[in-house]
Amino acid sequence: xxxxxxxxxxxxxxxxxxxxxxxxxxxxxxxxxxxxxxxxxxxxxxxxxxxxxxxxxxxxxxxxxxxxxxxxxxxxxxxxxxxxxxxxxxxxxxxxxxxxxxxxxxxxxxxxxxxxxxxxxxxxxxxxxxxxxxxxxxxxxxxxxxxxxxxxxxxxxxxxxxxxxxxxxxxxxxxxxxxxxxxxxxxxxxxxxxxxxxxxxxxxxxxxxxxxxxxxxxxxxxxxxxxxxxxxxxxxxxxxxxxxxxxxxxxxxxxxxxxxxxxxxxxxxxxxxxxxxxxxxxxxxxxxxxxxxxxxxxxxxxxxxxxxxxxxxxxxxxxxxxxxxxxxxxxxxxxxxxxxxxxxxxxxxxxxxxxxxxxxxxxxxxxxxxxxxxxxxxxxxxxxxxxxxxxxxxxxxxxxxxxxxxxxxxxxxxxxxxxxxxxxxxxxxxxxxxxxxxxxxxxxxxxxxxxxxxxxxxxxxxxxxxxxxxxxxxxxxxxxxxxxxxxxxxxxxxxxxxxxxxxxxxxxxxxxxxxxxxxxxxxxxxxxxxxxxxxxxxxxxxxx
Amino acid sequence: xxxxxxxxxxxxxxxxxxxxxxxxxxxxxxxxxxxxxxxxxxxxxxxxxxxxxxxxxxxxxxxxxxxxxxxxxxxxxxxxxxxxxxxxxxxxxxxxxxxxxxxxxxxxxxxxxxxxxxxxxxxxxxxxxxxxxxxxxxxxxxxxxxxxxxxxxxxxxxxxxxxxxxxxxxxxxxxxxxxxxxxxxxxxxxxxxxxxxxxxxxxxxxxxxxxxxxxxxxxxxxxxxxxxxxxxxxxxxxxxxxxxxxxxxxxxxxxxxxxxxxxxxxxxxxxxxxxxxxxxxxxxxxxxxxxxxxxxxxxxxxxxxxxxxxxxxxxx
Numbered sequence: 001x002x003x004x005x006x007x008x009x010x011x012x013x014x015x016x017x018x019x020x021x022x023x024x025x026x027x028x029x030x031x032x033x034x035x036x037x038x039x040x041x042x043x044x045x046x047x048x049x050x051x052x053x054x055x056x057x058x059x060x061x062x063x064x065x066x067x068x069x070x071x072x073x074x075x076x077x078x079x080x081x082x083x084x085x086x087x088x089x090x091x092x093x094x095x096x097x098x099x100x101x102x103x104x105x106x107x108x109x110x111x112x113x114x115x116x117x118x119x120x121x122x123x124x125x126x127x128x129x130x131x132x133x134x135x136x137x138x139x140x141x142x143x144x145x146x147x148x149x150x151x152x153x154x155x156x157x158x159x160x161x162x163x164x165x166x167x168x169x170x171x172x173x174x175x176x177x178x179x180x181x182x183x184x185x186x187x188x189x190x191x192x193x194x195x196x197x198x199x200x201x202x203x204x205x206x207x208x209x210x211x212x213x214x215x216x217x218x219x220x221x222x223x224x225x226x227x228x229x230x231x232x233x234x235x236x237x238x239x240x241x242x243x244x245x246x247x248x249x250x251x252x253x254x255x256x257x258x259x260x261x262x263x264x265x266x267x268x269x270x271x272x273x274x275x276x277x278x279x280x281x282x283x284x285x286x287x288x289x290x291x292x293x294x295x296x297x298x299x300x301x302x303x304x305x306x307x308x309x310x311x312x313x314x315x316x317x318x319x320x321x322x323x324x325x326x327x328x329x330x331x332x333x334x335x336x337x338x339x340x341x342x343x344x345x346x347x348x349x350x351x352x353x354x355x356x357x358x359x360x361x362x363x364x365x366x367x368x369x370x371x372x373x374x375x376x377x378x379x380x381x382x383x384x385x386x387x388x389x390x391x392x393x394x395x396x397x398x399x400x401x402x403x404x405x406x407x408x409x410x411x412x413x414x415x416x417x418x419x420x421x422x423x424x425x426x427x428x429x430x431x432x433x434x435x436x437x438x439x440x441x442x443x444x445x446x447x448x449x450x451x452x453x454x455x456x457x458x459x460x461x462x463x464x465x466x467x468x469x470x471x472x473x474x475x476x477x478x479x480x481x482x483x484x485x486x487x488x489x490x491x492x493x494x495x496x497x498x499x500x501x502x503x504x505x506x507x508x509x510x511x512x513x514x515x516x517x518x519x520x521x522x523x524x525x526x527x528x529x530x531x532x533x534x535x536x537x538x539x540x541x542x543x544x
Numbered sequence: 545x546x547x548x549x550x551x552x553x554x555x556x557x558x559x560x561x562x563x564x565x566x567x568x569x570x571x572x573x574x575x576x577x578x579x580x581x582x583x584x585x586x587x588x589x590x591x592x593x594x595x596x597x598x599x600x601x602x603x604x605x606x607x608x609x610x611x612x613x614x615x616x617x618x619x620x621x622x623x624x625x626x627x628x629x630x631x632x633x634x635x636x637x638x639x640x641x642x643x644x645x646x647x648x649x650x651x652x653x654x655x656x657x658x659x660x661x662x663x664x665x666x667x668x669x670x671x672x673x674x675x676x677x678x679x680x681x682x683x684x685x686x687x688x689x690x691x692x693x694x695x696x697x698x699x700x701x702x703x704x705x706x707x708x709x710x711x712x713x714x715x716x717x718x719x720x721x722x723x724x725x726x727x728x729x730x731x732x733x734x735x736x737x738x739x740x741x742x743x744x745x746x747x748x749x750x751x752x753x754x755x756x757x758x759x760x761x762x763x764x765x766x767x768x769x770x771x772x773x774x775x776x777x778x779x780x781x782x783x784x785x786x787x788x789x790x791x792x793x794x795x796x797x798x799x800x801x802x803x804x805x806x807x808x809x810x811x812x813x814x815x816x817x818x819x820x821x822x823x824x825x826x827x828x829x830x831x832x833x834x835x836x837x838x839x840x841x842x843x844x845x846x847x848x849x850x851x852x853x854x855x856x857x858x859x860x
Contacts, residue, residue, distance in 0.1 A: 061625070061817060062625075062626055064626065064627055069627065071580050143590060146594070147590075148583075150587075150590055151586070200627050203627070203629065206626075206628070207626070207627075207632075222636075222710075222711075223636035223637060224636070224637055224640070224808075224810070224813065224814060225710050225711070225809040226709065248708075248709060248807065249807060249809065250708060251804050251807065251813065251817065252805055254692060254805075255695070255708055255805050255807055258695045258708070259707045259708050261700045262695070262706070263703070264699075264706060264708065423576075424575070424576055424820075425582060426577065426579045426821075427575040427576030428576075429576075429582040429583070429584050430576050430581060431575055431576060431577075433584060434584065443584075462587040463584060465584060
């Protein structure tokens with residue numbers, strides 16, 4: 001799950017007629033000019049635009065500069081620039097070579113043999129070899145190492161070094177998402193930096209002196225302030241266009257927007273609520289691209305209320321998603337058709353009808369499920385019990401809080417009584433969702449660029465927090481992750497999407513688009529979400 | 545003197561112990577638990593492994609005992625959020641905090657005390673009225689608003705100062721660059737402190753002005769300036785120093801809002817993020833550090849009273 005959404009590639013470049021003085025009331029402007037003059041001596045020196053060709057991106061907190069143990073989205077973003085992976089997603093989210101030049105999959109799908117790019121060097125000059133790949137994945141699957149990637153690679157049985165530039169992965173069973181996951185968060189780390197050191201104890205590495213094979217290397221890390229990355233002159237791919245990438249630590253999103261407007265940041269992920277202030281600004285453009293994420297209301301199916309598929313089907317009709325997309329998200333989202341995001345065009349069945357808002361159909365289905373509305377227009381079952389539950393939403397994100405309110409009001413129209421409870425995200429997850437102590441929750445999944453959702457929606461799986469049980473879905477999802485042929489895979493996921501139409505595991509509200517406010521001078525950002533775009537950091541440039 | 549210091553040291557240790565114990569209980573009682581575990585993707589096995597590695601699988605009382613044992617050995621533990629020793633996490637932020645708090649404090653003292661004194665002497669004059677008005681504004685306007693307003697005026701509309709950070713990252717940030725970044729956060733942080741000091745100084749100086757010795761001094765025909773600076777100021781300073789002692793912890797640990805809006809890499813922000821992330825060891829380390837600093841500062845304040853007002857005697 002992450003805070004960021006994704007971006008697009010409509011980059012207009014314009015000479016930097018930056019930051020015009022905006023109109024202020026004369027009096028205010030007079031006072032501020034006087035003050036400004038008084039402070040001119042201090043202020044004139046050192047304008048920040050004359051330095052090296054740098055791109056500046058905000059992070060909300062100090063990152064951990066190791067992709068294996070990094071727990072948060074900020075760390076994930078910066079690590080994609082520092083650490084190359086075996087493959088990376090292209091603009092259609094298909095895995096293409098990065099540190100691996102080619103690979104062979106065995107007939108039974110149980111072995112992947114990768115040929116590694118020769119002559120690649122770590123940032124410290126050491127040669128990159130198959131032993132580093134093995135080391136990285138040995139750490140990833142070792143639950144004691146502090147790994148945060150283990151669930152992605154649970155299918156790995158072992159990794160063998162064939163020779164210094166060939167490495168073979170043995171899988172426990174065929175696992176179709178494997179390549180996509182290799183290009184997702186699994187940056188390769190150098191074995192030689194961890195000879196007698198646990199990953200979590202390598203303070204210097206994790207904090208200020210990481211060593212990767214990516215297009216930029218860390219040259220300066222100031223806690224709470226910024227991480228400065230410089231072009232890696234030995235980069236194994238095309239020479240990076242930028243001199244520097246600077247990740248500035250700016251915890252507050254309003255302060256990030258202010259810094260963007262002041263020309264101190266170049267790419268800022270924003271909330272719909274920030275749109276007016278950035279859209280007015282000269283020199284800033286907003287891009288909205290779909291991301292591999294679905295935002296949904298999950299209904300706890302351990303609760304008798306939500307067990308029947310009919311009820312969940314009815315709920316699907318009861319919510320006016322388009323109104324939420326237009327009103328709350330300012331259009332920065334797409335109507336869903338099930339849980340597989342639309343951006344996975346290789347697998348998504350776009351021929352399915354978009355969900356319709358139809359309270360009448362909802363009432364009919366609910367009546368079939370035994371819920372009838374009384375004189376007070378409230379739904380009651382045969383025992384006279386009202387249809388009442390609590391909807392959890394995380395505190396502090398206005399977009400999701402407003403979406404929850406909209407859902408509450410729509411459900412009231414069909415006679416349901418949903419009360420909203422807002423909780424801090426950590427509390428919501430740890431105290432309520434993971435133990436299953438909730439009725440309904442408005443939450444989201446950011447998934448790897450692959451349609452595999454076995455872990456989320458197959459019965460009894462670790463991440464199936466809604467406790468969805470559907471035998472047909474189970475077998476489709478199990479087959480989907482075990483089938484390597486992409487045409488067959490597509491068919492399986494299209495069938496899964498159809499199952500979801502009548503027995504929805506969750507009420508998908510929308511597929512969000514990442515809102516990025518970007519300085520118009522920025523060029524070369526691929527048509528991918530920031531998360532995936534940063535895997536191509538060498539292509540980014542900033543016009544002076 | 546020795547007896548006094550010993551007694552105060554024992555007192556200080558007790559205070560720190562109580563503060564740390566209360567903080568420990570509070571952070572563990574807070575719902576949610578460590579943010580590093582609040583990842584819905586973690587399997588129960590991974591959760592258990594992380595809990596074991598961080599020592600969270602042990603009973604809370606035992607965790608507290610282990611924490612105290614480490615502190616006794618001078619070890620502040622490891623942060624959950626950053627995977628670094630807390631000593632380092634604090635050490636990295638301390639110079640920035642010292643710079644910002646020091647500048648704000650200096651601004652407050654240099655502005656608040658003379659202006660407060662002036663206001664007391666020229667009560668109802670234009671300086672008094674303007675300064676009092678500004679002081680009320682500074683105290684009434686939320687810091688967050690003041691900070692954002694300052695950024696919009698002086699970084700965006702009239703771009704004379706940077707909108708945030710402690711230096712222009714990636715460039716050889718010299719002294720001038722550091723100063724440019726310091727100006728806005730220091731002024732915003734100093735606003736409230738200055739206003740409060742000014743109010744204290746004004747009322748305290750007014751009280752002093754009506755004391756008999758001032759009348760005596762004036763009666764002797766001593767110049768008004770000397771009355772103010774030598775006689776009234778010294779007497780009036782005692783309650784102001786008390787107020788200053790109260791301000792200092794706020795400047796060290798409580799500048800979180802200013803630090804957040806200006807992206808200033810200080811200790812207050814580190815503390816808030818540690819608390820929000822339920823980074824138990826880091827919260828405890830910062831609590832210990834700040835409470836020790838407060839206790840020491842208060843001790844220094846007590847010694848300062850002695851120097852300012854010889855009538856005060858140590859009570860051992």
